[in-house]
Amino acid sequence: MFAKHAAAAIKRTQPSTLRRFTKAHHPAAAVINAHPADSSLSSVAWTNPDPGSEFTVSSKSGFLPRRDPLHVLPSYFEKLDEILHEMPILKSDGTLGLLHTGQLGARVERELPQYDVEFVFDKRILAALYRDYSMLASAYLLEPCDIQFRLTRNYGLGRRMLPSNIAVPLQTVAHRLNQKPCLEHSTFTFYNYQRKDHDMPISLNNIEPIRKFSGCDKEHNFVVGHVAAARHTDKVIDASLGILEAAQNNKRDEFNAALRKYSTAMGRVNEILAQTLQGCGDYASFRTFLNGSKAQSMFNRGVLFERNSSTEAHNYLGVGQSSSPIASLGTHLFQLSQLSPRGSLPCNDGVDLLRAPNVRSFLEHVDQQARSLGVQSYALRSSESSAEYVLALGQVLTYRYRQWANLRDSVPVQSARDNAAFHAYLDVQTSHVRDIAKLVSRTHASMDGESLGQSVRTRAESVAHHAEMVHRSLGRILNDAESAPLPVSMIAY
Numbered sequence: 001m002f003a004k005h006a007a008a009a010i011k012r013t014q015p016s017t018l019r020r021f022t023k024a025h026h027p028a029a030a031v032i033n034a035h036p037a038d039s040s041l042s043s044v045a046w047t048n049p050d051p052g053s054e055f056t057v058s059s060k061s062g063f064l065p066r067r068d069p070l071h072v073l074p075s076y077f078e079k080l081d082e083i084l085h086e087m088p089i090l091k092s093d094g095t096l097g098l099l100h101t102g103q104l105g106a107r108v109e110r111e112l113p114q115y116d117v118e119f120v121f122d123k124r125i126l127a128a129l130y131r132d133y134s135m136l137a138s139a140y141l142l143e144p145c146d147i148q149f150r151l152t153r154n155y156g157l158g159r160r161m162l163p164s165n166i167a168v169p170l171q172t173v174a175h176r177l178n179q180k181p182c183l184e185h186s187t188f189t190f191y192n193y194q195r196k197d198h199d200m201p202i203s204l205n206n207i208e209p210i211r212k213f214s215g216c217d218k219e220h221n222f223v224v225g226h227v228a229a230a231r232h233t234d235k236v237i238d239a240s241l242g243i244l245e246a247a248q249n250n251k252r253d254e255f256n257a258a259l260r261k262y263s264t265a266m267g268r269v270n271e272i273l274a275q276t277l278q279g280c281g282d283y284a285s286f287r288t289f290l291n292g293s294k295a296q297s298m299f300n301r302g303v304l305f306e307r308n309s310s311t312e313a314h315n316y317l318g319v320g321q322s323s324s325p326i327a328s329l330g331t332h333l334f335q336l337s338q339l340s341p342r343g344s345l346p347c348n349d350g351v352d353l354l355r356a357p358n359v360r361s362f363l364e365h366v367d368q369q370a371r372s373l374g375v376q377s378y379a380l381r382s383s384e385s386s387a388e389y390v391l392a393l394g395q396v397l398t399y400r401y402r403q404w405a406n407l408r409d410s411v412p413v414q415s416a417r418d419n420a421a422f423h424a425y426l427d428v429q430t431s432h433v434r435d436i437a438k439l440v441s442r443t444h445a446s447m448d449g450e451s452l453g454q455s456v457r458t459r460a461e462s463v464a465h466h467a468e469m470v471h472r473s474l475g476r477i478l479n480d481a482e483s484a485p486l487p488v489s490m491i492a493y
Contacts, residue, residue, distance in 0.1 A: 046241075046365045048358040053177070054127040055186065055356035059241075062233030063325050063359065064190050064202075070128035071194040071210045077129070079112055084132055087139055089285065090215035099139060099213065102147050105159065108140055114165040117172050126173055131191050133170040134183040135211050137162055138289045145298045146288040155288070158298040167305035177356070181305070182292065184354045185324050189226035202231045204276065214286035222286075225276025226324060232272075233326060235265035240333050240366060247373045252382060259379070259388035266395035269326065273402060274488070323403055325359050328352055330396040332367035334389075335376045339435040386447035387460045393440045394463035397433070401470060402488045404433045427478065434474035440467035 048056045054065040073081045085091075086107070089100040098104040120126055141158045148156035162170075167181075174181040193207045200206045209223040242258030291298065302313025328351065331337055352363050370376075379389035408426060444464035449457050473486040 057362040059238040069191045088212040088215035112165045117169045138183045155298045164307040193227045213289040219286040221276040229269040229272040232268045247378045263391045383448040390460045437467040437471040
């Protein structure tokens with residue numbers, strides 16, 4: 001009897017506009033909760049532990065969400081939607097937004113209600129709210145830093161307290177999605193697009209960001225480029241699982257074929273990013289908001305969440321200090337963490353812990369399988385496999401070098417020096433990318449090129465040559481931070 005009355009009381013206290021989004025009332029809830037395990041990943045014994053999540057990993061959608069992101073929030077969240085629309089430095093209509101004038105914080109504190117999200121169970125709405133609240137949290141905390149950076153090219157200090165009207169719903173939504181209450185790379189990119197024509201596939205010309213910080217062309221290209229590139233991760237994932245399966249079954253020809261498939265798919269990913277991420281341009285105009293609260297001078301004591309039962313400060317890596325799961329997959333699959341443990345960003349800095357549960361589980365699985373099977377040593381036992389391994393690593397190096405170049409160019413060298421934490425972090429990443437280049441050169445030097453076909457031998461030599469150039473260039477930069485880096489275009493193949 002008590003349970004019956006308690007349930008009735010809970011129902012009465014729900015906002016009427018949200019009742020249709022609860023487990024009891026949402027028409028698709030039963031389907032979502034009973035969604036079958038993704039059977040497309042037949043290469044190895046792994047399935048998505050949370051198949052109802054928006055982020056599943058499969059050879060159908062790759063690392064992209066299984067459905068296009070929700071770009072319009074329910075009307076109950078009207079004020080949240082309004083503030084996010086007014087937030088960018090340059091709005092879609094060409095007028096200046098709240099972040100340009102420095103009025104976002106006051107607007108949030110004065111007008112944003114503390115929405116009750118306890119009764120939201122629809123996974124698509126939860127994912128959209130997680131995106132919106134985590135972006136708003138970053139904008140609110142880092143707004144003073146962006147203003148300071150535009151004036152002096154230094155960040156200064158961010159706001160230390162996240163107000164309850166952001167902190168409480170963000171924590172609730174993050175807990176329900178089994179994620180951390182912070183802005184994560186895939187949330188800012190892979191769950192931040194909408195199609196212009198819903199009947200057409202994802203492409204550079206058919207998608208645009210849903211939420212923005214600066215509204216500049218480079219931010220648009222950053223989001224659109226990562227999404228369009230991720231469209232090809234279905235083949236990257238399929239090839240990665242094929243590499244593991246072939247190594248497990250000791251099928252050399254299938255192993256080599258899977259490596260070729262990986263190189264081809266990653267080559268397409270790199271081609272798209274090369275089109276959209278050429279030079280830093282206006283990257284600094286939105287990169288401020290991609291900073292996290294961990295190891296950053298603007299948050300030397302972390303961030304506090306208002307009305308949180310715990311007084312412990314929150315410290316999380318930001319999008320700017322992390323990477324997409326594409327980078328993590330390459331690191332785990334080819335056992336690159338053993339090159340320089342401090343610099344292996346996905347494995348040792350906790351970046352994978354911020355990802356959606358299915359993505360996190362998949363990357364952990366690949367890491368465990370690659371270590372157990374010894375993918376790297378298996379590749380080096382055959383000249384042909386070694387050559388294909390070099391070609392695959394060449395694509396990983398191109399991806400990671402572009403990521404490093406964007407990170408380095410996002411903040412002027414002088415500002416990086418003033419920010420000791422950022423400067424130390426950049427040095428670690430520089431060393432790691434250099435170590436990948438060294439591995440490519442070393443692997444090429446140890447293989448028997450005479451036993452290979454002319455085409456494979458020539459391509460492997462080209463990759464090794466470019467890797468050696470990267471190694472020397474990054475070595476100079478580690479000795480002198482003001483040395484000019486090698487243009488990314490010079491190592492793309």
